[in-house]
Amino acid sequence: MSASFNARNAVAALVVAGLVLLPLYTSLSGNVFALTLFTRIVIFALAAVSLNLIMGYGGMMSFGHAAYLGIGGYAVGILAFEGTGSGFIQWPVALAASALFALVIGALSLRTRGVYFIMITLAFAQMAYYVASGLARYGGDDGLTIYKRSDFGGLINLSNRVQFYYLCLGCLLGGIYLVWRIVNSRFGMVVQGLRSNEARMQAIGFPATRYRLVCFVIAGTLCGLAGALLANNTDFVSPAVMYWTRSGDLMVMVILGGMGSLFGPVIGAVVYLVLEEFLSQLTEYWALIMGPLLLLIVLFGRGGIVGLLGRLDRG
Amino acid sequence: MADPLLRVENLVRRFGGIAATDHLSLDVASGELHAIIGPNGAGKTTLISQLTGQLQPNSGAIRFAGRDITRLPAWRRSALGLARSFQITSLLSEFTALDNVALAVQAHDGHSFYFWGDARREKHLRDKALAALTRVGLERRAGVVVSRLSHGEQRELELAVALATSPKLLLLDEPMAGLGSTESARMIKLLQELRREVTIVLVEHDMDAVFALADRITVLVYGRVIASDTPAAIRGNEEVKRAYLGDQHVVTSNG
Incomplete structure (x- = not known):
């Protein structure tokens, strides 16, 4: 990875600086809405970063990634509902539940390739969606209101907007750092090699499935963290966060920003959710504008926004 | 003779009604360069794929360094010292x-x-x-x-x-495929050096290369071994001439 100055790195640095300084802007301008919006964006960016690990680097087109948002969220919500308010219990449970789910569906789905893999991950996520809808005790279809955010003692107060925002941002930057270390490690080389040419990797001695499965579990766990954050952000969790269109949103963020690039999913999440916010204020039919816009970027910007910036560098 | 490094016993692989590998047996001694030749469709790549584990045989056995590897996945065979190059890069x-x-x-x-x-x-x-x-x-x-x-x-x-x-054994599937004459010459020279260090099974269409390099040559036709011998003996083998060169002869005399 070159540290030289180029448009790609400059935009990534700008985005990070903007995200870090955002609370300063909102406190000076009094624009609380921006903080609310960007808390949501940062959480979805984390989910997109986790999806990018399997989709962009690992070549595993999972169409069920939103399931972990729900699993992480329900872990927090159900524990809060049952009287366990401590984040030190809620969050590890959220991560463990997501990891376990990823392990089980990964072990089954990774036997398939291509379209079958897309369909089977979609099916598992929809299954999770219907299971959540059937949880009558926890609100069923209507979802579950969380009356008290995760309690981390005196360490951090999640009900404080700025503190919560920085917690989310910290998780996002931590997640990106983790992915960066992973993709350059021995493990990451193997996973990317498998994306490139599986037969070759097996011929030189790598058991493909177990490396893919571990990668799948890491990504699921990281997205479970985003789910725990999201539930705290909305004080609510419902089956809707697991619906297949949510998984589609995450895929779009990754593709829009640039698959297999470190900051691509973050840029994708910012652009996608900001556009969604503004277009939906303009018209009810905002998807009619968003759709063609996405098509244009995918058609003309192979490698997403980050890919476009890369071409800018080469002139 | 000591135990061979690679022993293939009665290997069968069918695709539908066609036996691409038909009760094939083969020994590769440690240290030799063993070439496998045969007309197109003789089942050479099918054989290599079964040796490396990309493809499972219907029956028969593959023993490598005294161990039965018939059902081992590709990555485990690699760990045991079996390496391959691919026909298509x-x-x-x-x-x-x-x-x-x-x-x-x-x-x-x-x-x-x-x-x-x-x-x-x-x-x-x-x-x-x-x-x-x-x-x-x-x-x-x-x-x-x-x-x-x-x-x-x-x-x-x-x-x-x-x-x-x-690797202990190098399986090369047409390493010369698509190379120009200068590049081919370089590859032959390289293989001549490598053969001193490692046992090689070479599948190749380039007959000059095969006869220049091989200690032993096995001739496959329709998935069967019709001869397995030294280059000199293969050159003089009537059955090989009939099956291998004869095919073309028939085609030209009919056309």
Whole structure:
């Protein structure tokens, strides 16, 4: 990875600086809405970063990634509902539940390739969606209101907007750092090699499935963290966060920003959710504008926004 | 004769009604360069794929270094010392030449569940990889992305990747395919050096190369072995002439 100055790195640095300084802007301008919006964006960016690990680097087109948002969220919500308010219990449970789910569906789905893999991950996520809808005790279809955010003692107060925002941002930057270390490690080389040419990797001695499965579990766990954050952000969790269109949103963020690039999913999440916010204020039919816009970027910007910036560098 | 390094016993592989490998038996002695020839469709690549584990036979056995490997997956055979090159170049095209070879070294250096350290900075991986690249004369192209290498360079890289796993047995599936005459000559020279270090099974269409290199030649026709002998004996074998050269003769005399 070159540290030289180029448009790609400059935009990534700008985005990070903007995200870090955002609370300063909102406190000076009094624009609380921006903080609310960007808390949501940062959480979805984390989910997109986790999806990018399997989709962009690992070549595993999972169409069920939103399931972990729900699993992480329900872990927090159900524990809060049952009287366990401590984040030190809620969050590890959220991560463990997501990891376990990823392990089980990964072990089954990774036997398939291509379209079958897309369909089977979609099916598992929809299954999770219907299971959540059937949880009558926890609100069923209507979802579950969380009356008290995760309690981390005196360490951090999640009900404080700025503190919560920085917690989310910290998780996002931590997640990106983790992915960066992973993709350059021995493990990451193997996973990317498998994306490139599986037969070759097996011929030189790598058991493909177990490396893919571990990668799948890491990504699921990281997205479970985003789910725990999201539930705290909305004080609510419902089956809707697991619906297949949510998984589609995450895929779009990754593709829009640039698959297999470190900051691509973050840029994708910012652009996608900001556009969604503004277009939906303009018209009810905002998807009619968003759709063609996405098509244009995918058609003309192979490698997403980050890919476009890369071409800018080469002139 | 000591136990052979590779022993194939009564191997059968059918695709629908066609037996691509038909009760095939074959011995490869340690240290020899064993060529497998045969007309198109004789089942040479099918055989190689069964030897490396990409394809499962319907029946029969494959023994390698005294061990039954018939049902082992490809990656385990690689761990035992079986390496292959592909007939159609099969590399990690968006990785550099050095990365391709370093991954092969890494595959034989314990497990790869290390998530933190930078693999490209692991000196012993890079050193070994560079040594394998040097072996095939590609050391100056180490940092070049595979998709930017010439076809001939990619064939050499295939060889370097196989060598980097320190194999006991090298299965080469048409290493000369698509090479120009200068490149072919270089490849033959390279194989002549390598044969001193490692047992080689060579599948090749280039008869000049085969007769220049091989200690023994096995001739396949329709998935069966019709002869397995020294180059001189194969040259004089009537059945080989009929089956192998005769086919073309029939075609020309009819046309």
